[in-house]
Amino acid sequence: MCFYAPEQSLATVTAFAEERGWRAGPRYTDDETWRTCVARPGWGLVRQQVRSGRAEGVVVLSDLDAGAVRCDFMEQLAWFGTHLAFVAVVEVGRR
Numbered sequence: 001m002c003f004y005a006p007e008q009s010l011a012t013v014t015a016f017a018e019e020r021g022w023r024a025g026p027r028y029t030d031d032e033t034w035r036t037c038v039a040r041p042g043w044g045l046v047r048q049q050v051r052s053g054r055a056e057g058v059v060v061l062s063d064l065d066a067g068a069v070r071c072d073f074m075e076q077l078a079w080f081g082t083h084l085a086f087v088a089v090v091e092v093g094r095r
Contacts, residue, residue, distance in 0.1 A: 001088075002046045003027040005061040016090045017059050025055055037076055050085045057086035 001022060005013040007029045014024060026049060028042035037043045049055035057080065063073050080087050 001025045002049050002055045002058045004042060004046050004058050005065055009061045013059050013061050013090055036072055050083050059088040061090050063089050
């Protein structure tokens, strides 16, 4: 699985996964605020890992990390679903 969060929150995301016995994988972050997920380079790398079969999903700090707005988040969930992958959210609604 991959981790995706702001740089200062990667430790929180990693701890969340470790508490559940999940194996650590690549960590991705984006330095800027992007309007949509698909425009974020780090998020693109997460999706590439999933698409290639190297990751079963992603752990994010917030649902807002996986989608700038609710409809974007739902689009991301649908994309992960079509790839039989998951999105684990540490803290819902936090930015």
